[in-house]
Amino acid sequence: xxxxxxxxxxxxxxxxxxxxxxxxxxxxxxxxxxxxxxxxxxxxxxxxxxxxxxxxxxxxxxxxxxxxxxxxxxxxxxxxxxxxxxxxxxxxxxx
Numbered sequence: 001x002x003x004x005x006x007x008x009x010x011x012x013x014x015x016x017x018x019x020x021x022x023x024x025x026x027x028x029x030x031x032x033x034x035x036x037x038x039x040x041x042x043x044x045x046x047x048x049x050x051x052x053x054x055x056x057x058x059x060x061x062x063x064x065x066x067x068x069x070x071x072x073x074x075x076x077x078x079x080x081x082x083x084x085x086x087x088x089x090x091x092x093x094x095x
Contacts, residue, residue: 003065004029004086012093022061033094040091049083 001010007022009015012029019026033040047053050066069079 003063007062012090024061026062029090030093030095032090040094042087042091045087045090046083049086050079 004012005016006018007014007016007026008029009019009026014026014028016026032045048062051062051064052066066079066083069082070076073079073082
């Protein structure tokens with residue numbers, strides 16, 4: 001809620017308070033499984049959130065959260081744990 005909801009909204013539908021200020025509408029996070037043939041794209045979502053790997057295209061306006069989390073957490077295992085918790089939440093809001 002502290003980071004993602006600003007753009008994706010409290011419900012994950014891409015309607016957060018900053019969404020109208022962005023050039024591209026934020027992704028509706030409740031449709032990730034539906035848009036991937038009914039299967040949650042866990043690896044792709046992890047890479048998009050992390051954003052530090054070459055070729056991870058997550059939109060120019062989405063922050064590279066992996067770098068930010070590394071800066072505040074200090075180690076890779078903490079970054080992995082944080083992103084994994086976000087993914088578990090995202091799985092829980094799929095429609």
